[in-house]
Amino acid sequence: MTTLTLTNLAKRYSRSVWGVRSMSLDVKDKEFVVFLGPSGCGKTTCMRMIAGLETVTRGRIILKGQDITDLPPKDRGVSMVFQNYAIWPHMNVYDNIAFALRLKNVDRKELNQRVKKVAQMVRIEPLLKRFPGQMSGGQQQRVALARALAVEPRLFLMDEPLSNLDAKLRVSMRTELKTIHQESGATSIFVTHDQSEAMSMADRIVIMKDGEIVQTGTPEEVYFQSANTFVAGFIGTPPANFFPVEWKNGKLEHPRFQLSPPPALHQAIENHGKNRLILGVRPESIQVVREEEALFIAPVLVVEPQGSHQIVAVQVEDEVVKLIMPPACGVQPGELLPLTFDSTRLHLFDEESQLRIPGY
Amino acid sequence: MTIPRPLFQAAQKTTLALLVTTVALTILFPLFFLFTFSLMSDYETYSEWPKPLWPHSQVRYRMEKISPQTTRLLIWNHGQSQWQPFGPEHIEANEEVAKKLSRFLTNYGNTTLSPSEILSHVQKAQNSGFHEFTAQKSLSQNYQRFFRLYSGAADAVLHSLSTALLTILISVVIGGMAGYAFARYVFKGKDVLKLSVLFVRMFPPVAIAIPMVVILGRMGLYDRPAGLSLIYSVNQIAMNIWITASIFMGIPESLEEAALIFGANKRGAFFRITLPLAVPGLAACAMYSFISSWNEVINALILTQFRPTFPVVVYKSLLGANAQVHLIAAGSIAQAAPAILFTLIIRRYLLQMWGGVKV
Ligand SMILES: Nc1ncnc2c1ncn2[C@@H]1O[C@H](COP(=O)(O)OP(=O)(O)OP(=O)(O)O)[C@@H](O)[C@H]1O
Numbered sequence A: 001m002t003t004l005t006l007t008n009l010a011k012r013y014s015r016s017v018w019g020v021r022s023m024s025l026d027v028k029d030k031e032f033v034v035f036l037g038p039s040g041c042g043k044t045t046c047m048r049m050i051a052g053l054e055t056v057t058r059g060r061i062i063l064k065g066q067d068i069t070d071l072p073p074k075d076r077g078v079s080m081v082f083q084n085y086a087i088w089p090h091m092n093v094y095d096n097i098a099f100a101l102r103l104k105n106v107d108r109k110e111l112n113q114r115v116k117k118v119a120q121m122v123r124i125e126p127l128l129k130r131f132p133g134q135m136s137g138g139q140q141q142r143v144a145l146a147r148a149l150a151v152e153p154r155l156f157l158m159d160e161p162l163s164n165l166d167a168k169l170r171v172s173m174r175t176e177l178k179t180i181h182q183e184s185g186a187t188s189i190f191v192t193h194d195q196s197e198a199m200s201m202a203d204r205i206v207i208m209k210d211g212e213i214v215q216t217g218t219p220e221e222v223y224f225q226s227a228n229t230f231v232a233g234f235i236g237t238p239p240a241n242f243f244p245v246e247w248k249n250g251k252l253e254h255p256r257f258q259l260s261p262p263p264a265l266h267q268a269i270e271n272h273g274k275n276r277l278i279l280g281v282r283p284e285s286i287q288v289v290r291e292e293e294a295l296f297i298a299p300v301l302v303v304e305p306q307g308s309h310q311i312v313a314v315q316v317e318d319e320v321v322k323l324i325m326p327p328a329c330g331v332q333p334g335e336l337l338p339l340t341f342d343s344t345r346l347h348l349f350d351e352e353s354q355l356r357i358p359g360y
Numbered sequence B: 001m002t003i004p005r006p007l008f009q010a011a012q013k014t015t016l017a018l019l020v021t022t023v024a025l026t027i028l029f030p031l032f033f034l035f036t037f038s039l040m041s042d043y044e045t046y047s048e049w050p051k052p053l054w055p056h057s058q059v060r061y062r063m064e065k066i067s068p069q070t071t072r073l074l075i076w077n078h079g080q081s082q083w084q085p086f087g088p089e090h091i092e093a094n095e096e097v098a099k100k101l102s103r104f105l106t107n108y109g110n111t112t113l114s115p116s117e118i119l120s121h122v123q124k125a126q127n128s129g130f131h132e133f134t135a136q137k138s139l140s141q142n143y144q145r146f147f148r149l150y151s152g153a154a155d156a157v158l159h160s161l162s163t164a165l166l167t168i169l170i171s172v173v174i175g176g177m178a179g180y181a182f183a184r185y186v187f188k189g190k191d192v193l194k195l196s197v198l199f200v201r202m203f204p205p206v207a208i209a210i211p212m213v214v215i216l217g218r219m220g221l222y223d224r225p226a227g228l229s230l231i232y233s234v235n236q237i238a239m240n241i242w243i244t245a246s247i248f249m250g251i252p253e254s255l256e257e258a259a260l261i262f263g264a265n266k267r268g269a270f271f272r273i274t275l276p277l278a279v280p281g282l283a284a285c286a287m288y289s290f291i292s293s294w295n296e297v298i299n300a301l302i303l304t305q306f307r308p309t310f311p312v313v314v315y316k317s318l319l320g321a322n323a324q325v326h327l328i329a330a331g332s333i334a335q336a337a338p339a340i341l342f343t344l345i346i347r348r349y350l351l352q353m354w355g356g357v358k359v
């Protein structure tokens, strides 16, 4: 069952500035959807339109079968966690959380219970009497979460709620948010431009660029079935490497190598019928092999140790190609590495449209 | 040459302390000076040098027998530490003279002695050659006399108060609303408009006195607190727009948006979120409005006639031929006190903190 439907939603700020060009999306019940995209791609704008803080230029917003496009924010049954928390500094934590319930005339006893319940959920019970100014960033952020949870919304919006936290807290909050989501079962939309956050939290990722949706899918889909070069180049740390190739005599030809694709891919390329292609290879799909098996040999530029693994940058033609190697494998800059690709994990895109070649 | 660090820090601290003391003194010293003078009697004001730091609360008198019929009155001069003649050369023991002396002692010594008390003192002096006694000095007497002497002073306080309160009401409400608009909305000519509201402060009141009188007269507001407060508000609104605009700009819009999402309408969001957060700033505006209207003289001189404000009365008392310093001091203190009181009351809101953090 769908909760939220966006149809051709668009927002134009001024003649030439579009916040969102066109967005169509279905969000299912209890789903955790993440909007992911580079800065300025319209994530916040979209979220503010759903919340009712921004007027809509074009398109409709349907929530649980009800058209809420022109409703004022308070009648939408939507709650939101702001990027900068926006908790009210002149109220203590309890009053912050109880604000919405008081406006709804929830009776005293139930109000108290609900505040206690959400405070417990985000683990800020001992802080209920404190003022926001007396709390750490992480605690403030939990208050913002608790406040949004207390109203038991039809839809739960979070605009980069973790972006102001330190790296460690951010990672632990991810897990917590996920737990809270499972406990509360609220349909949620989560905005971020941190792709590892998106990958680890999302049921479904919506990747945006320049005010439009580029791809919608599970983390596995966007990672392994990236819809175009933008997605492949955006997702993954480090993202995919690209090689311009030409389809000639049943082989992918690059100035440095010739590659015979596996049969399924071969068929797909034939069906597609174009010669100029882009080959995308994820860093972990590049393997170091013995020299006789190598597709090509490339000199190492930099080695970046990451603890659990190492990112090795090598030079291929004029491009820098990154690959992942096990730790302490003793690779030195300047060394020549014989490399090959895991041919089951190749991505091929049309050079002209930058879109993925269908059918493999 | 490098100055050793401890020395430098000590110098820094000393300079700061000196600075703070200077500022405190320039504010406190005149006030203190006026206050002590306002408690002195005429005799103390004009005949005792040097002045005591703190005025005496009692006056010492001495009656001396001159002849079987006559007595003379002496007063203890604290400055010269000796008895000095005070009042008439000699006092006969009769009702008429005692009444006169009683009035004299009230007016020049700030002491209240009834004629019968005086007669009994005279009697004691006649019996034993001399007689010393002390009388309680009335501390509020100068204030009472100021308000009795300058007729309409009490009414003037009321006029001043209503003018000031009206000014606060008008200028904070209008200035605050305009400030909010300047802070939150985008419209054409905003900057120009914001700058131009300051132009009204550039006209010297004397230059536009006649038109102001005429216009207020036509409106039926000449010589009335309401009319005066309108004039003050014009100036004050400009100031308040600037103050409140920056206050509202400092309150993130997302706080209001959060209120909208959590069930408030636009008005509710303003009154529940933005307004409480703006209270310290608005209190500053109110204080500024109060003080500037409470102390204003020039416009008030021009725009009032039979219903002057208190500063006008004080000003006129200064011009009086028989300048009586201690009375004027009393008037000045009476003028300063409400402003100080108002500041102290509003201080609570000025320094309002939410959980230890200033907003
Ligand atoms: N109030 C506004 N007026 C005019 N243009 C705006 C306004 N708000 C946003 N924009 C423009 O709309 C586009 C989308 O902005 P938006 O804030 O939605 O980006 P975002 O995806 O949330 O970015 P970020 O990750 O940096 O938060 C941007 O190009 C931005 O410049």
Ligand SMILES: [Mg+2]
Pocket: A043, A044, A045
């Ligand atoms: Mg944003």
